[in-house]
Amino acid sequence: MKASATAKGVLVVPGELVPAALRLEDKFPFPLENLSVGYLAAGLEARGIAAHIVDGYAERLDPEATARRVLSELAEGDVLGITVLQSTALAARHLCQEVRGAGFTGPIVLGGWAATMAAPELMRYVPQADLLVKGEADDSFAELVMRLREGRTLEGVPGLSWREGEALRSSETAPRNADFTEPRLPRHYAYERSEAVPAHASLPIQGSRGCYWGRCSFCSTAARYGPRGWRMRSVRSLLEELHHPAVAAASHRVFFVDDEFFGPTPPGFARARELAEALISEGSPVEFGIDCLVTGFDPELFALLRRAGLRRVFLGIEAGSNDSLKTFKKGFAVKQVRQTLAGLEALGIDVISGYILFHPYMRLEEVKRSVDFLADELHHEGNPGKFLSRLHPEQGTELWERLRGDGLLRGAFPDWDYAFRDPRVGQLYEALRSATAGLRQEYTRVRLEQRTDLSARDTFRELNRRFRETFESLYQDACREPAITA
Ligand code: B12
Ligand code: SF4
Incomplete structure (x- = not known):
């Protein structure tokens, strides 16, 4: 596992194993570009390290095609970084097998949601990978690549795990959440080649990390950050991204990929108001969408946001029964869902509903x-x-733990399943x-x-x-x- 002194980072979003005919973003104007690798690329470039991105998911490449594309970009001595969800672990493993099979001996690093929630299981599942970084790696991935280039010790890189023989060792420096008030802007790589993005897709912007509610029993965000684990970006920083020439030229349609746009907290609501007022006073042509909790609806604030360009809201409604809502710990009842739906309809805002x-x-x-x-x-x-x-039980969530405790959990990482009670x-x-x-x-x-x-x-x-x-x-x-x- 050696990186060359001039190694570049090749960042990969695994392609789906079976090209899905109907994906979420085919029906809704969700974003296709993946901000995980966008932020990591910006971190590398800030240190003068070249970053190349292969997004097999957005480009609908199957694993073989993803591997071919990666191999055409990857030089011996480069560092390969792969972002992994529980649902893409199989595709990530396949990619690693292909890349090693083609003779690549450089470092392979895993990161992202599956790496953060199930580090030992993922490292066992993908034996070809050398390293894994837990948590937000906006800076720690670049730090790791720098040390690999210079042949320095990896000890102390936050959130790092590596192999020693059969054993998995972990850094004593725990993963750190990035300072997210005024973050470094991510690379919007998909918009560097405009033909790569379908016309209906939105450009992703992340306005906050975590979720203040942070209690929903099925949710990986709740498990990863916990209640109150919410950090919001300043309005100034959001406008800086929206005004960036590449963003402004590329898309008039934006989706805030925040788990919960308002927190929901009073400062979060105040920030939404400030952003809406700024967009209205600029006469901004941007249309945007947000994700929020049913309880985040406030008619007056949403009317203002509508004037600023809000056109669609992703609402995690999840169920039409109060008992199920309690199991999910959503913190609202069916009655509030009805009120919020009626309020949004009256304002002419489209609803995309999450339902389990x-x-x-x-x-x-x-x-x-x-x-x-x-x-x-x-x-x-x-x-x-x-x-x-x-429900797909994601490892580390409260429901996953409950299923395990009740003896109802079936399968193994990453294919967890359950028996119905x-x-x-x-x-x-x-x-x-x-x-x-x-x-x-x-x-x-x-x-x-x-x-x-x-x-x-x-x-x-x-x-x-x-x-x-x-x-x-x-x-x-x-x-x-x-x-x-x-
Ligand atoms: C927008 C979004 C989508 C969009 C767009 C996806 C895209 N191209 O980005 C759409 C609607 C298409 C989508 C689909 C799905 N999604 Co989604 N999605 C999100 C959401 C809300 C934001 C993603 C984002 O932009 N994050 C911002 C980045 C910066 O954060 P990050 O990914 O954590 O990255 C940081 C670290 O993890 C780390 N890192 C990440 N990658 C790597 C790689 C390396 C090498 C290293 C070192 C570090 C590292 O550093 C990054 C910078 O700090 C997340 C929730 C969330 N907050 O992330 C859910 C989320 C990722 N989605 C999830 C799920 C389940 C899905 C689906 C399976 C849903 C479905 N049933 O179809 C599909 C899977 C599609 C696929 N193959 O990717 C889950 C994943 C759970 C898990 N444990 O794996 C999440 C976490 C939602 C949740 N709270 O449960 N999704
Ligand atoms: S409101 Fe959304 S992000 Fe927050 S804990 Fe619930 S499902 Fe997760």
């Missing part, structure tokens, strides 16, 4: 309530697969999946035709009607089964 229909602790009645809420109150006439969305819920899920496979295929077919006409909408409506009919019948069957709790 099935989870391991739900009772049968909760399934029925959540299906009805999604169909009747969220006016869902899209993908029938949304009714089959289910009420087996009837699990059986209903499986029965629905197989009975509605045809409806989901039909939906995918129509979507891939990219039709936006009324007949496509009628087809979606009809598919949803048939889905509910099937659901009602299978739900009644499930209710007739005796309740046995696992």
